[in-house]
Amino acid sequence: MQRFLHIQxxxxxxxxxxxxxxSLDNEGIFNPAKSRxxxxxxxxxxxxxxxxxxxxxxxxxxNACPVDxxxxxxxxxxxxxxxxxxxxxxxxxxxxxxxxxxxxRDTGKVIKCxxxxxxxxxxxxxxxxxxxxxxxxxxxxxxxxxxxxKSLASAANS
Amino acid sequence: MAWQRKILRVDLTNGxxxxxxxxxxxxxxxxxxxxxxxxxLTEEISPTVEPLSPENKLIMATGPLTGTMASTGGRYSVIxxxxxxxxxxxxxxxxFIGAEIKSAGWDMFIFEGKAPQPxxxxxxxxxxxxxPADFLWGKSVWETDTLLHQKHQDPLLRIAAIGQSAENGCxxxxxxxxxxxxxxRSGVGTVMGSKNLKAVAVRGTLGVGNIRxxxxxxxxxxxxxxxxxxxxxxxxxxxAYGTQVLMNVINEMGALPTRNWREVxxxxxxxxxxxxxxxxxxxDGKANLVTNAACFGCTIACGRISRIDxxxxxxxNSPKYWGAxxxxxxxxxxALGGDTGVDDLxxxxxxxxxxxxxxxxSISFGATVAAxxxxxxxxVITTADTDGIELRFGNxxxxxxxxxxxxxxxxxxxxxxxxxxxxxxxxxxxxxxxTVKGQEFPAYDARGIQGMGLTYATSNRGACHLRSYTVASxxxxxxxxxxxxxxxxxxxxxKAFQDLTAVVDSSGxxxxxxxxxxxxxxxxxxxxxxxxxxxxxxxxxxxxxIWNLERKFNLDAGFTAKDDTLPERVLKTPANAGPAKGRxxxxxxxxxxxxxxxxxxPQGEPTQETLERLGL
Numbered sequence: 001m002q003r004f005l006h007i008q009x010x011x012x013x014x015x016x017x018x019x020x021x022x023s024l025d026n027e028g029i030f031n032p033a034k035s036r037x038x039x040x041x042x043x044x045x046x047x048x049x050x051x052x053x054x055x056x057x058x059x060x061x062x063n064a065c066p067v068d069x070x071x072x073x074x075x076x077x078x079x080x081x082x083x084x085x086x087x088x089x090x091x092x093x094x095x096x097x098x099x100x101x102x103x104x105r106d107t108g109k110v111i112k113c114x115x116x117x118x119x120x121x122x123x124x125x126x127x128x129x130x131x132x133x134x135x136x137x138x139x140x141x142x143x144x145x146x147x148x149x150k151s152l153a154s155a156a157n158s
Numbered sequence: 159m160a161w162q163r164k165i166l167r168v169d170l171t172n173g174x175x176x177x178x179x180x181x182x183x184x185x186x187x188x189x190x191x192x193x194x195x196x197x198x199l200t201e202e203i204s205p206t207v208e209p210l211s212p213e214n215k216l217i218m219a220t221g222p223l224t225g226t227m228a229s230t231g232g233r234y235s236v237i238x239x240x241x242x243x244x245x246x247x248x249x250x251x252x253x254f255i256g257a258e259i260k261s262a263g264w265d266m267f268i269f270e271g272k273a274p275q276p277x278x279x280x281x282x283x284x285x286x287x288x289x290p291a292d293f294l295w296g297k298s299v300w301e302t303d304t305l306l307h308q309k310h311q312d313p314l315l316r317i318a319a320i321g322q323s324a325e326n327g328c329x330x331x332x333x334x335x336x337x338x339x340x341x342x343r344s345g346v347g348t349v350m351g352s353k354n355l356k357a358v359a360v361r362g363t364l365g366v367g368n369i370r371x372x373x374x375x376x377x378x379x380x381x382x383x384x385x386x387x388x389x390x391x392x393x394x395x396x397x398a399y400g401t402q403v404l405m406n407v408i409n410e411m412g413a414l415p416t417r418n419w420r421e422v423x424x425x426x427x428x429x430x431x432x433x434x435x436x437x438x439x440x441x442d443g444k445a446n447l448v449t450n451a452a453c454f455g456c457t458i459a460c461g462r463i464s465r466i467d468x469x470x471x472x473x474x475n476s477p478k479y480w481g482a483x484x485x486x487x488x489x490x491x492x493a494l495g496g497d498t499g500v501d502d503l504x505x506x507x508x509x510x511x512x513x514x515x516x517x518x519x520s521i522s523f524g525a526t527v528a529a530x531x532x533x534x535x536x537x538v539i540t541t542a543d544t545d546g547i548e549l550r551f552g553n554x555x556x557x558x559x560x561x562x563x564x565x566x567x568x569x570x571x572x573x574x575x576x577x578x579x580x581x582x583x584x585x586x587x588x589x590x591x592x593t594v595k596g597q598e599f600p601a602y603d604a605r606g607i608q609g610m611g612l613t614y615a616t617s618n619r620g621a622c623h624l625r626s627y628t629v630a631s632x633x634x635x636x637x638x639x640x641x642x643x644x645x646x647x648x649x650x651x652x653k654a655f656q657d658l659t660a661v662v663d664s665s666g667x668x669x670x671x672x673x674x675x676x677x678x679x680x681x682x683x684x685x686x687x688x689x690x691x692x693x694x695x696x697x698x699x700x701x702x703x704i705w706n707l708e709r710k711f712n713l714d715a716g717f718t719a720k721d722d723t724l725p726e727r728v729l730k731t732p733a734n735a736g737p738a739k740g741r742x743x744x745x746x747x748x749x750x751x752x753x754x755x756x757x758x759x760p761q762g763e764p765t766q767e768t769l770e771r772l773g774l
Contacts, residue, residue, distance in 0.1 A: 013397075013449075013450060013451055013452035013456075013459035013461075014451055014452050015452035015453070015454070015455060015456050015457060015459060016254075016452075016454055016455060017227065017229075017455060017457060020226075020227040020455065021227065023365060024227065024376075027365070028367065028372075029365040029366065029367040030225060030226050030227055030365055030366045030367070031261060031363070031364070031365025031366070031367075032257075032261070032365075033261065033314075033362070033363035033364075033365065034363070034365065043337065043481070043482065043483075044481025044482055044483070045448075045481070045482060046448035046449045046451075046463035046464075046465065046482030047449070048449075048451070125227070127229075127383060127387060127457035127459075128459075
């Protein structure tokens with residue numbers, strides 16, 4: 001089964017545990033500035049939105065890379081950056097329609113979500129289940145189940 | 159290590175910023191944040207310094223766990239000698255700037271002297287500079303935040319600022335960070351204003367590493383998060399209702415000070431409670447509460463984000479207040495609501511917005527308005543004094559008007575800005591000032607919760623609930639239930655809470671974790687992060703050392719045991735209703751035992767033996 005990061009912004013409190021978990025796993029340090037997932041705050045609406053790479057199937061970043069430094073992790077389907085090949089040209093950061101691949105000036109390479117090899121640390125760290133790692137073919141499973149439950153109730157009442 | 163081992167010394171008089179190593183010998187004794195900064199302060203200023211003179215210093219300090227993944231590890235404190243009290247002032251805030259300071263590579267900023275003209279500090283990792291703030295002076299906290307983000311073209315900049323109230327000398331001005339988190343009490347913002355320091359803007363991209371035992375640390379962090387999630391208060395009550403979960407509870411037990419402490423139960427409590435914030439309004443069908451929100455790293459998320467009905471009188475003609483902003487926590491709801499007798503939730507929310515916008519402590523502001531309302535009701539002051547404002551208990555319009563006047567330093571607001579003690583002294587009714595050491599009471603009646611009376615009387619920063627929150631034990635049964643109406647046993651309870659809280663306030667963690675965490679949960683997180691073999695015993699001793707250091711500073715500043723007291727209204731006028739009806743605070747019975755437990759003389763001074771034991 002292939003999974004993906006399913007984000008429910010309405011559950012997010014903006015605590016940044018995900019950003020710290022991400023930077024700890026990738027950089028060995030607590031540093032939101034180096035996180036591959038970013039929580040956006042929409043202050044006057046009172047909303048928070050975690051956002052990261054959706055692992056496109058036909059990935060712009062991968063297609064744009066002139067040195068084949070972005071490759072598919074066969075186990076997870078993640079598009080991962082091969083550091084030894086990346087030359088830091090940043091073309092992928094221009095190609096990505098979502099802005100989720102970014103340059104890291106400290107290393108001279110680009111960084112993006114790699115799904116932590118199949119055990120995403122942001123999911124483990126999130127205290128409110130705003131980020132979950134679920135079957136990519138069944139993104140609507142929970143909503144469908146809830147709707148089905150509702151249909152049971154309305155059937156019982158009719 | 160967890161410390162960055164580096165402090166920034168900002169000489170405002172000469173406009174210089176210098177890096178210097180953190181004194182690790184002191185860190186081993188005082189941990190960080192509150193404790194360590196108080197050590198620096200007491201070493202560097204005279205206790206008799208005039209708080210608003212250039213000779214006073216102001217320290218912004220993080221703890222070793224600030225900026226780490228430890229739940230709630232985003233706290234910072236502002237430490238100085240407070241102008242409201244003349245005592246040591248230490249105000250703690252969450253939000254995000256504490257972690258940003260740490261991520262920029264600093265443990266502390268020490269500000270000294272006074273800038274010849276308005277300046278702000280801009281820090282980008284190891285680059286720190288003082289820049290002219292003429293374009294910010296006279297602006298609110300919110301405007302300052304916008305202008306600095308615009309100027310630096312950096313949406314990720316974290317900002318702490320003072321508003322107009324501090325510039326105008328309001329004695330309870332706060333330092334507000336991230337728009338609505340406050341280092342609130344004792345006038346720490348006033349000191350910042352007296353130094354012509356308008357704001358501190360920080361961007362840190364270096365991160366926090368140097369964890370002594372990374373695997374052990376993450377294990378204790380994960381375990382700690384689990385405990386918070388499974389606890390009814392931190393896992394359910396606080397996320398759902400914030401600290402406002404207490405409004406109805408405290409009211410029912412007859413410990414909700416009402417109308418300047420004349421009464422102990424407020425008939426309108428339900429209307430301004432946490433539950434009310436979640437209910438759809440009759441007017442527009444929407445709830446006051448938009449969402450809960452977390453500070454940096456916090457897995458509790460007690461913060462409130464609210465929205466006022468656009469048709470409400472307070473904001474009808476002011477679209478800038480129509481968006482969501484920082485909502486009411488319990489203390490603010492009580493001070494601006496219960497203590498003033500105002501039961502209009504949106505009006506109280508609006509007054510809270512103004513406290514954030516103009517940079518005022520909502521507790522001291524609300525409590526001073528309550529005292530002014532009693533002066534008005536008693537006919538001591540009239541509309542001639544208040545520029546026509548009918549400053550009566552329960553008058554929501556008057557609350558909103560006086561909040562704006564106080565924030566701007568206009569009209570009768572100038573007198574409110576001096577705090578309740580100076581206001582009541584001026585009108586020769588000192589009996590109406592509900593203060594200790596010049597600082598206004600928070601939201602728990604000392605007649606109905608006996609431990610809180612001793613807490614207020616002995617707090618080193620003037621009346622304060624956060625120095626030993628015995629409410630946890632006396633009301634919520636944490637760590638074990640004690641009878642709130644009984645004074646016996648409370649001196650020991652207060653001392654234990656004071657020392658524990660001093661540790662939490664020095665670590666980078668939030669004191670609200672202690673609803674769920676004991677020292678056994680906190681100690682492993684500190685010890686795995688920091689070198690120094692921090693056992694529970696060593697931490698408790700550090701807490702006691704911090705408490706005594708603060709006490710010694712205050713004694714040297716001129717305070718005596720006579721100042722460890724409460725207003726007569728609490729000591730002599732019995733509670734008028736509820737379970738505590740007929741009772742007064744039994745402070746007199748508790749204080750001698752407390753001094754003895756502390757190892758102090760009957761005059762409230764630490765004995766030589768105590769000082770030596772703690773290495774002071």
